[in-house]
Amino acid sequence: MNKPDAAIRMSAASTVALLIASAQAPLGSTLIAVALPSIGIGIGADLVLITGLLVTGYLVVNVVFQGPAGKISDLVGHSRILWAGIFLYVIGAAFGLLAQGISLLFVSRCVMAAAGALVVPATLALLRLHVPPERRGRIFGLFGATMGIAAAGGPALGGEIVSLFGWRSVFLANLPFLAVSAFLLRAYPLPEKNTPMQRSLGRLAKSLDFVGIGLLALSLALLIVASKLDGAIFAALVLSAAVAGVTFVRWEAKATAPVFDPRLFCLPAFTAGTLMIAAQNFAMYGLLFELPQFFTVFRGTEPREIGYMLFLMMIGMVIAAPIGGQLTDRIGARQAALLGSLILFSGVLQLWQLGSFETPRDAIVALLMFGFGIGLCNAPAQAASMGAVEPSQAGMAAGVSSTMRYLGGILSILVLGAVLGSDGTVSVARHDVMIRLFTAAIVLSAIMSRRLPGASISTVKSA
Secondary structure, eight states, X not given: OOHXXXXXXXXXXXXXXXXXXXXXXXXXXXTTGGGHHHHHHHHTOXXXXXXXXXXXXXXXXXXXXXXXXXXXXXXXXXXXXXXXXXXXXXHHHHHHHHOOXXXXXXXXXXXXXXXXXXXXXXXXXXXXXXXXXXXXHHHHHHHHHXXXXXXXXXXXXXXXXXXXXOGGGGGTTHHHHHHHHHHHHHHSOOOOSSOOOOOXXXXXXXXXXXXXXXXXXXXXXXXXXXXXXXXXXXXXXXXXXXXXXXXXXXXXXXXXXXXXXXXXXXXXXXXXXHHHHHHHHHHHHHHHHHHHHHHHHHHOOOHHHHHHHHHHHHHHHHHHHHHHHHHHHHHOHHHHHHHHHHXXXXXXXHGGGGGGXXXXXXXXXXXXXXHHHHHHHHHHHHHHHHHTSOGXXXXXXXXXXXXXXXXXXXXXXXXXXXXXXXXXXXXXXXXXXXXXXXXXXXXXXXXXXXXXXSSXXXXXXXX
C-alpha cells in the first residue's frame, strides 16, 4: 500500500470513529424513551418521576456541560477529552447495570450526559482541525446525517433491545458502538494539532472561568426546568434565566479566560452559521412538539400515525445532510445554504394552512421539504462557523455551537408553552401563531445564510 492510500484510509477510519462517537449523545437521549414504562415497573417508581429525572436530568447535564467541555478540550487536548468521554460512557453504563433504584439510575444518566457533552464538542473540534477545508462541508454533512440517524433510530433500537434483553440493556446500548470507535481511534490515532497546554489539575483549575460556567449552567438549567412548567413559576424561572444569561454575557466580556468568548461573534461566518442552526432548531423542535398536540387535540389522530409523519421529516434531514455537504464543497456555503433555506421556507409556508389539515398525511409534503431544507442547511452552516475560528479556539467554538443548537430547541418549547398552554387546547388560531413564529425563524436563518462565505469553503480560514 502506498503512502497516499494509507493517508486516505487513515482519514476515513478516523472520521468514522469520530462520527460514531458523536452519535452516542443523540442516541442516548432518545433510545431510553420506550424503556421508561419498563424501568418504572422494574424499580417500582412513578413514570412521571423517572421521566423527569432520567430524561430532563440528562438534558440539563448535557446542555450545561457543552460549553465548558469545549473550553477544557482547548486547554488539555481534544483527543484526551474524547477519550475521557468514552470512559465516562462506560462508567455510566456500569451504574445503570447495577442500579436497584432511581437514585443510581439518575446518576447513571447524568454521567452519560456528561460523557456526551465531552464527546460532541471534542469531535467537532477534531473534525475542524484534521479535515482539509475543501472536504469540510462533506464531512460536516455526514456529521449531521449521523446525528439525525442516531436520534431518529434511538426509539426503534431501544424498543428492540428492551424486548430482547430487558430494560437494563438500554444502559449498555452505546457500548458496542463505542467499542468500534475506540478500536479505530487506537488503530488510527489523531495527533493533537492545537498543541494543548500541559498542566496539572491545579493549574488547569486556575485556567477555567468557574464564575462563567456557573452563570451559564444556572441560566440554561432554569430555562430547561421552566419548559416543563407553566403559570407564575414558569414566568419567574424564565425571568431568572434571563437575568442569569445577561449577567453571564457581561461577565464573559470582561473575563481573562472566558468559557464563551464573546469575540467569536465578531466573526461574521461564525455568527451567521451559529444563528442559522439555532433558528432552524427553534422551528424544528417547535414542530416536533406542536404538530402532535394539534392532530391529537383537534383531529383525534392516533399517536402511531403522528409518529410516522414526524419520522418522514427526520428522513428528509438525513437524506439531505450529506447532499448539503457536497454542495458546500462544490458551490460554497452561501449558495448551498440559500438553496436549503428556499426549500425550508417553501415547506413551512405550506403549514400556514394547518387549520385545514384533517390528517397527518396532509402535512407529509410540507414536512419532507422542511426536513430536506434543514438537512441542506446544516453542513454549510456548521462548516462555515467552525472554519471561521482559530484552531486554538476550535473546542470553545464547538461548545458554543452545540449550546446554541440546544438553546434554539429550549426556547421553542418555552414559547410553545406560553402560546398554546400545556395541552395545546387553546385554539387553532394559537397554533397558527406558532407557525408564523417558525416562519420568522426560517426567514432569520435565510438572512444569516447570506453572510456565509460565498466562494468554496476552501477559502475560509484553514487550520
